[in-house]
Amino acid sequence: MTDPADLPLDDVDHAILDRLAAIHTLLDPPPGDLDERVSFAIALEGLDAEVARLSEQQTVGSGARGTERTRTITFDSGSRAMMITVSEHQDGTVRIDGWLAPSAPLRVELRLPEPAPLRAVTADAAGRFAFEGVPHGIAQLLVQPPEGGALPRVVTPAFVL
Amino acid sequence: MTGVTLGSGGAGTSQAGPDRAARLGECLERARNGEMGALGEVVRELNPLLWHVARAEGLTAEESADVVQTTWLELLRRLHDIRSPRALTSWLVTATRREAWRARELSRRQAPDGAARLESAPDPEPLPGERLLSDERDRALWQHFQRLSERCRTLLRIVTQAARPDYAAVAEALGMPVGSIGPTRGRCLAKLREMLLADPGWRES
Numbered sequence: 001m002t003d004p005a006d007l008p009l010d011d012v013d014h015a016i017l018d019r020l021a022a023i024h025t026l027l028d029p030p031p032g033d034l035d036e037r038v039s040f041a042i043a044l045e046g047l048d049a050e051v052a053r054l055s056e057q058q059t060v061g062s063g064a065r066g067t068e069r070t071r072t073i074t075f076d077s078g079s080r081a082m083m084i085t086v087s088e089h090q091d092g093t094v095r096i097d098g099w100l101a102p103s104a105p106l107r108v109e110l111r112l113p114e115p116a117p118l119r120a121v122t123a124d125a126a127g128r129f130a131f132e133g134v135p136h137g138i139a140q141l142l143v144q145p146p147e148g149g150a151l152p153r154v155v156t157p158a159f160v161l
Numbered sequence: 162m163t164g165v166t167l168g169s170g171g172a173g174t175s176q177a178g179p180d181r182a183a184r185l186g187e188c189l190e191r192a193r194n195g196e197m198g199a200l201g202e203v204v205r206e207l208n209p210l211l212w213h214v215a216r217a218e219g220l221t222a223e224e225s226a227d228v229v230q231t232t233w234l235e236l237l238r239r240l241h242d243i244r245s246p247r248a249l250t251s252w253l254v255t256a257t258r259r260e261a262w263r264a265r266e267l268s269r270r271q272a273p274d275g276a277a278r279l280e281s282a283p284d285p286e287p288l289p290g291e292r293l294l295s296d297e298r299d300r301a302l303w304q305h306f307q308r309l310s311e312r313c314r315t316l317l318r319i320v321t322q323a324a325r326p327d328y329a330a331v332a333e334a335l336g337m338p339v340g341s342i343g344p345t346r347g348r349c350l351a352k353l354r355e356m357l358l359a360d361p362g363w364r365e366s
Contacts, residue, residue: 005351008344014325016354019302021321027293030212031226038208038233039201046195047241051234053260054227055267157230 033138033160040113040138041158049142049155052077077154080143086161094161096131100143103127107144113137136161181206181324185246193240204233207250210322210331211257217315218261224268228260235260250327254319254334301363305356313349316341 009017052075061069071086084098100106100123108129110119116135123129140158145151185206191199211232215225235256236243243249294300306314316332320342323331328343341347346354357363 003351004346004355005348006340006345007351009325009346009350012358013346013350013354016302016350016357017317017321019299020306020317023294023299023303023306024213024318024321025209028213028216030209030229031222034212034226034229035201035205035208037226038204038230039198041230042200042204042233042237043197044237045197047237049234049237051231053231053263056271155234157227157234 037138037158037160040111041140041155044142044155048152050077050079050152052080052082052141052143052154052156054157054159055081073159075141075156079151080154082141082143082154082156084141093133093135096134096161098123098129098131098141100127100129104146106146109142109144110134111140111142134161182246182326185249189240189243189246189249200233203246203249206324207253210250210319211253213319213322214254214257214335215261217319218258218265220261220264224264225261228257228264232257232260247327247330250323251330251334254331258335298363301360302357305353305360305363308356309349309353312337313352316349317353 054073055076056074057071059069059071069088073084073086075082075084081101082098083101084096087095087097089095096110098108100108103126104123105125105127106123108121108123110121110131112119112135119131119134121129121131137160138158139161141156143154145153185203188199188203192203208229211229212225215228216222220228232253236249236253239252243252294303306317309317316335316337319335320328320331325343329339329341332341332343332347333339342350
């Protein structure tokens with residue numbers, strides 16, 4: 001007698017599998033903005049980029065009663081680490097203070113969803129840079145390589161400000 | 162675009178077969194030619210699968226979302242080597258597992274009590290119970306599903322989020338032996354099916 005496990009999938013099997021998929025979608029759905037965040041993050045020009053993985057995230061302060069809430073995010077790529085502090089302003093915008101390690105006066109770009117234009121600053125010799133008046137929402141940072149070098153640019157995942 | 166459709170099936174319930182493969186293949190080709198927007202459709206199609214791969218590795222929701230996103234970013238540099246939608250699915254599942262493992266190691270090292278985290282990490286968080294399921298047959302299905310081994314639950318949880326023709330490729334990318342599922346039933350589904358067919362609550366309603 002044939003082992004039931006060796007039979008091809010039939011309609012009953014597909015009915016079971018389809019319901020299982022639906023139950024898992026119901027009980028543990030992906031975040032509603034996951035598709036949007038991924039699509040935004042990968043809509044880059046050109047394919048050559050080194051990914052800086054999110055390695056640590058900390059929030060300080062509650063933001064209540066006028067205390068400023070700040071969040072520190074650390075990204076790490078093979079060639080460079082980047083730490084940013086995100087501070088919320090009363091006017092509804094945020095400020096990003098960043099630091100590249102190893103430090104280098106590189107061009108740092110802040111990508112926001114269209115139609116917002118790409119913003120760019122150059123880090124100082126100590127690797128520090130800042131973006132002021134940034135709207136809430138998703139964002140992504142890119143660090144351009146030193147000119148003439150063979151290193152690719154570094155990109156972070158999209159994160160929510 | 163951002164809404165979550167509750168109660169809908171995985172990719173397996175819709176547009177399976179050659180049409181889907183051709184459609185995704187065309188999106189890949191357009192992306193290779195620089196039209197990155199074409200990947201949006203591929204992302205929507207495969208994100209639920211990758212999400213469950215990361216969650217089944219025991220990551221939190223936030224960690225899983227980051228891992229899925231990092232995996233897609235890593236894909237960009239490999240885009241020219243990946244020719245078919247099935248190869249893409251396999252690559253993404255394998256890469257998501259690798260990223261999830263990396264993320265788990267990282268949070269274990271950062272945890273104040275690393276040892277405790279090490280012991281608790283590999284077990285996926287228990288999903289909320291069947292009280293959320295309004296349909297009686299779904300509750301019966303869920304109860305029997307819980308009686309499968311953890312390995313079988315992981316396999317079926319993830320594979321059912323893939324398109325039907327990709328079941329075997331996804332099982333293989335998960336490190337399961339050939340014949341785990343697709344095109345044949347495999348042991349995990351055969352066991353679940355046997356329990357369900359013996360349950361009047363599932364068969365008759």
